[in-house]
Amino acid sequence: MTRRKWTEEEIDFLKDNVGNMKLATLSKKLNRTEGSIQNKLKRLSIFNTKAQTGYLTTYELANLLQKDPKSVRGWITKHGLKSTIKTTHSSRQFSFIHPEDFWKWAESHKEKVDFSKIERQSILPEPAWVEKERKRENPTTYRVWSIKEEKQLKMMLTDGYSIKEVARKLNRSPISVQRKYERI
Known part of the structure; x- marks a missing residue:
C-alpha cells in the first residue's frame, strides 16, 4: 500500500x-x-475546532457568564442567540457561538444577562457599551427570610394572592417568592 x-x-x-x-x-x-x-x-x-474558529461552546459561554448551560441553550432555541452546530472528531456535536454574535444578541436582550458577573475582556471583542451596563448593574444580595415572612407568604398564597402580589407586599422579587414557596 x-x-x-x-x-x-x-x-x-x-x-x-x-x-x-x-x-x-x-x-x-x-x-x-x-x-x-x-x-x-x-x-x-x-x-480542537474551538481553538481554530474562535467560537465558544454553550458550556464555555455559560461559565464566562456564570450561568447554567441550559440557560444559554434556551437563549439559542427560544430567544434567537445565533449559533452554529459543529461536529468534532467522529460524531459529537456542539453549538458554537461567535463572541460578536453573542454581544449583538446581548445588546438587545440586556434583561437576560447580568453584566456585573462578566469578567472584563473575557469575551473578546468586548463592546464599549458593556462597561456602562456593568456599572448600571446593582446586584441585590440575598436576604434571609424571617419566620414572619414565611408565614405571611403561606397565608397570602392560601388566600389566593398571586406570586406578584405577594412579592410586592413582602418587598421581594417574584422569583424569590416562587422559590421560597417551593422550598417550604
Missing part, C-alpha cells in the same frame, strides 16, 4: 471543513481513511 501525498487543495478543504463535517464525511469527500485524516489533523496541529 503506497501513501498518497496530501495536496494543498486537500489540506485547505480539511482546514475549512473540520468541525463542519463528520470525520466519515471528510473521509468520503477526500477519498482517504478516517485514520489518515486524524493523523493529518494532528500533524497540522488541529486538535
